[in-house]
Amino acid sequence: MKLYVVSDGPPSLAVRMALKALDIPYDLVDVDFIAMEHMTDDYAKMNPQKEIPVLDDDGFYLSESIAILQYLCDKYRPDSNLYPKDPKQRAIVNQRLCFNMAFYYGSIAPYVMAPIFFDYKRDPVGLKKLNIALNVFETYLKRGGTKYAASDHLTIADFPLISATICLEAIDFSLKDYPLIEQWYSTFKSEYPELWEISEGGMKVISDFEKNPPDMSNFSHPIHPVKKN
Ligand SMILES: N[C@@H](CCC(=O)N[C@@H](CS)C(=O)NCC(=O)O)C(=O)O
Numbered sequence: 001m002k003l004y005v006v007s008d009g010p011p012s013l014a015v016r017m018a019l020k021a022l023d024i025p026y027d028l029v030d031v032d033f034i035a036m037e038h039m040t041d042d043y044a045k046m047n048p049q050k051e052i053p054v055l056d057d058d059g060f061y062l063s064e065s066i067a068i069l070q071y072l073c074d075k076y077r078p079d080s081n082l083y084p085k086d087p088k089q090r091a092i093v094n095q096r097l098c099f100n101m102a103f104y105y106g107s108i109a110p111y112v113m114a115p116i117f118f119d120y121k122r123d124p125v126g127l128k129k130l131n132i133a134l135n136v137f138e139t140y141l142k143r144g145g146t147k148y149a150a151s152d153h154l155t156i157a158d159f160p161l162i163s164a165t166i167c168l169e170a171i172d173f174s175l176k177d178y179p180l181i182e183q184w185y186s187t188f189k190s191e192y193p194e195l196w197e198i199s200e201g202g203m204k205v206i207s208d209f210e211k212n213p214p215d216m217s218n219f220s221h222p223i224h225p226v227k228k229n
Pocket of ligand 1: 006008009010011012040050051052053063064065067103
């Protein structure tokens with residue numbers, strides 16, 4: 001099994017944490033995002049969305065990190081409580097996964113990541129969306145009363161939520177107004193240091209890019225405006 005990743009990509013980091021937690025052996029293939037290796041025709045054969053990560057399970061190509069997390073559990077560790085079988089517990093996990101993709105990381109990525117790599121600004125509307133998403137996550141943690149995002153134990157929902165939250169730490173965005181998120185984040189770090197190590201590596205890469213944005217002026221992107229020197 002191979003996983004195509006980018007070192008600072010939150011969706012890639014989420015899948016890497018899951019593979020480690022599920023103890024599934026695989027080969028890591030680094031994709032150079034700055035050089036836009038994911039924009040090639042060969043890459044599009046694996047993932048026509050031209051996004052990273054992609055799982056190659058013996059010729060079975062799967063993109064979209066949520067689908068990959070679910071597939072890994074269903075196929076290789078069906079009894080793992082990282083993806084509970086009980087329909088309601090599983091539904092909460094699925095809900096948190098979708099919430100992260102569409103709403104939480106969906107507001108973090110444009111605010112934190114896009115301006116590092118492309119010609120976008122961090123603006124008040126983006127900040128407002130980010131705070132709304134943080135408020136919602138805080139509310140889920142409060143209403144659920146659980147230690148982790150979907151349950152009192154770790155589930156696959158925590159991985160993308162953690163790897164999204166590292167983007168905030170990377171730009172020194174304070175979580176002091178969100179005490180339950182702060183607590184959940186630090187609980188994960190202290191209870192799962194071997195998984196945190198994976199996300200921490202990505203966080204450091206983002207933090208370095210935040211201070212010294214990469215030069216992508218030689219490349220063109222089909223969607224995003226490239227920063228010119
Ligand atoms: N929904 C996808 C999103 C993956 C994603 O956004 N990957 C980024 C890297 S972190 C990417 O490949 N972006 C392509 C681009 O901006 O050109 C997933 O969860 O796998």
